[in-house]
Amino acid sequence: MRARALLGAGAVVAAMLVPVTAASAVDDVNTNKLRKSVTVNGILAHERALQRIANNNDGTRASGTPGYAASVDYVKKELKKAGYKVTEQQFEFPYYQEVTPATLSQVSPSTVPYETESLQYSGSGTVTGTLVATVNAVIPATPAPSSSSGCAAGDFVPASATEPQVALIQRGTCTFAEKVANAVAAGYDAAVVFNEGNPGRTDLLSGVTLGGPAAIPVVGASYADGVELYNATQAGPVSVQVGTNIINETRTTSNIIADSPKGDPAKTVVVGAHLDSVLEGPGINDNGSGTSVVLETAIQMQKLKIKPRQQVRFAFWGAEESGLLGSEHYVASLTDPQLSTIYANLNFDMLGSPNYVRFVYDGDGSADPEGLGGPAGSAQIESVFTDYFAGQGLATSPTAFDGRSDYGPFIAVGIPAGGLFSGAEDLKTAEEAAIYGGTAGEPYDACYHQACDTTNNLSTAALNELGDAAAHAVMTLATTKSGFFEDGSRRAAPKVAPADGFMYKGSHLIR
Ligand SMILES: [Zn+2]
Numbered sequence: 001m002r003a004r005a006l007l008g009a010g011a012v013v014a015a016m017l018v019p020v021t022a023a024s025a026v027d028d029v030n031t032n033k034l035r036k037s038v039t040v041n042g043i044l045a046h047e048r049a050l051q052r053i054a055n056n057n058d059g060t061r062a063s064g065t066p067g068y069a070a071s072v073d074y075v076k077k078e079l080k081k082a083g084y085k086v087t088e089q090q091f092e093f094p095y096y097q098e099v100t101p102a103t104l105s106q107v108s109p110s111t112v113p114y115e116t117e118s119l120q121y122s123g124s125g126t127v128t129g130t131l132v133a134t135v136n137a138v139i140p141a142t143p144a145p146s147s148s149s150g151c152a153a154g155d156f157v158p159a160s161a162t163e164p165q166v167a168l169i170q171r172g173t174c175t176f177a178e179k180v181a182n183a184v185a186a187g188y189d190a191a192v193v194f195n196e197g198n199p200g201r202t203d204l205l206s207g208v209t210l211g212g213p214a215a216i217p218v219v220g221a222s223y224a225d226g227v228e229l230y231n232a233t234q235a236g237p238v239s240v241q242v243g244t245n246i247i248n249e250t251r252t253t254s255n256i257i258a259d260s261p262k263g264d265p266a267k268t269v270v271v272g273a274h275l276d277s278v279l280e281g282p283g284i285n286d287n288g289s290g291t292s293v294v295l296e297t298a299i300q301m302q303k304l305k306i307k308p309r310q311q312v313r314f315a316f317w318g319a320e321e322s323g324l325l326g327s328e329h330y331v332a333s334l335t336d337p338q339l340s341t342i343y344a345n346l347n348f349d350m351l352g353s354p355n356y357v358r359f360v361y362d363g364d365g366s367a368d369p370e371g372l373g374g375p376a377g378s379a380q381i382e383s384v385f386t387d388y389f390a391g392q393g394l395a396t397s398p399t400a401f402d403g404r405s406d407y408g409p410f411i412a413v414g415i416p417a418g419g420l421f422s423g424a425e426d427l428k429t430a431e432e433a434a435i436y437g438g439t440a441g442e443p444y445d446a447c448y449h450q451a452c453d454t455t456n457n458l459s460t461a462a463l464n465e466l467g468d469a470a471a472h473a474v475m476t477l478a479t480t481k482s483g484f485f486e487d488g489s490r491r492a493a494p495k496v497a498p499a500d501g502f503m504y505k506g507s508h509l510i511r
């Protein structure tokens with residue numbers, strides 16, 4: 001899940017999503033035995049194994065590190081022991097690691113240090129040079145986001161060919177990647193991107209990504225610091241220093257895939273959880289919890305000799321924290337006929353948050369201002385979860401498909417999706433605390449993406465409730481006779497436009 005930056009609730013863009021059409025429900029399936037067999041103790045046994053792996057590998061299980069390789073070995077061993085044939089799908093990805101924190105300071109006419117952070121996939125190096133603002137910064141900011149600073153090549157004054165120069169760019173409209181590509185094309189040696197200045201967009205620009213390696217150092221700034229620098233450039237020459245110290249290199253990582261021995265492979269339910277953590281911590285809630293629930297469900301389905309009507313493909317994705325790269329690689333590796341054999345994706349990313357809410361992905365678009373949900377069939381998947389919880393007397397809340405997790409590449413090709421989420425860095429509202437208990441005004445997971453995301457950072461009540469619901473949904477979709485659609489079919493929807501409208505690519509904001 002994404003990093004620290006917060007976002008106004010109305011700002012979520014999901015332009016590629018399609019309106020929901022009426023359709024029939026899947027069958028009621030008795031999932032009692034499986035739910036009784038997927039226990040908190042069974043889930044915690046995997047969590048403790050993942051914690052030990054992190055302890056033995058510098059406290060991380062990030063893709064491209066030995067902790068990930070050990071996590072892969074553990075999941076493979078457990079699946080094989082349960083009787084699965086296991087496939088490891090390797091792929092190369094851009095590994096990114098910040099060695100020391102980024103710096104940003106004004107060198108002249110004043111000496112001023114600024115709070116800063118590198119953008120994910122920033123280039124590495126120290127550049128001291130003249131700061132040049134794009135021609136179209138919006139100062140003061142308008143009430144609603146409106147800046148398109150740096151979105152067009154012509155927004156940049158061509159940089160000096162001989163003297164180092166640093167571009168000053170305001171957030172807004174297009175992606176950070178597009179802005180920085182334009183700065184590089186205009187000849188700049190580094191870039192500072194400051195927040196846009198609208199409500200919710202004033203703090204230090206943080207938790208944002210360039211999506212792939214950039215040629216120059218790129219750091220963020222708050223709106224106030226950006227304005228101060230902008231005004232200085234309008235008064236006379238300003239020199240700044242931008243410093244980043246980063247490892248950007250290609251490494252190999254992998255997805256782990258195991259198919260149920262029985263079930264129709266022309267109707268496959270892909271049940272996924274990302275296996276990697278961030279570099280900063282062991283990732284026991286994010287996403288040891290989803291990993292452990294999916295793994296335990298796979299094991300118990302074999303033990304109970306459950307014969308699915310549809311094939312179930314259990315998938316443990318790599319490099320989610322680098323931008324959904326494992327699930328993206330998997331979907332991209334399939335031909336159109338292969339994609340059409342997948343009629344659903346279930347995604348489980350964070351199921352044990354200490355201050356949890358029972359979030360269900362908003363397949364029917366009921367919580368979206370424009371009523372946009374997931375691809376056709378997603379509403380029915382959402383109902384599988386909400387009907388189940390309602391039957392248990394447990395409340396649920398919808399959460400948007402905004403590109404934050406591995407369902408993204410699936411819904412981008414029109415595959416219906418759904419799943420659960422217990423909450424990350426956002427703060428629990430008073431309304432939610434009244435329904436779910438816990439603490440209003442505190443994050444759902446105060447250890448999100450930190451070293452303290454350990455086995456002490458889990459709600460066993462959340463693991464119990466959401467683990468049972470996950471097992472229920474897997475078995476229901478695996479054994480239902482009826483499909484999602486009124487004609488009884490289980491077809492995947494045709495390919496739709498890529499998810500250009502998302503605010504996120506995995507753990508980071510992209511615009
Ligand atoms: Zn996650």
